[in-house]
Amino acid sequence: MKAISKSKLKSKLLEFLRFVESEGEELVVTDRGNPVVKIVKYAESPSTEALFGDMRGKVQYFEDLTAPTSDEWEEL
Template sequence: MKTISKSILKSKLLELLQLVESEWEEIVVTDRGKPVVIISKYGNLSSTEQLFVKMRGKVKYFEDLTTPTIEEWGEV
């Protein structure tokens, strides 16, 4: 993710918008070093698979997540 200050953004806006459009690059715009806006390409919402592709193979399930936990925690 690229970061740029508001003052530089004004002079390079067209170039940066082309970068966002062609390469799906996101740009964080800062004001005095603090992030204020993210510029990203408008598109269809990503599928769940696309959102979590980086996590594939890193998450491990040790039990069925839908089973009740009464035995473990006791009845309330």
């Protein structure tokens, strides 16, 4: 992970954005030595089907999924 100050990033933003895009490395932007922002390459989130497709038909439910999970709160 590479760190860079806000002032240096401001002067060379496009160069650093291309770096993150091509290398896939994260870039941490600092302000007076303190990290404030992390720039990472965008990645598509996998679909629900891709994440849980292997579990289809293998999960068993032993309770009613629509039933409340706790007692109702008392009115104040």
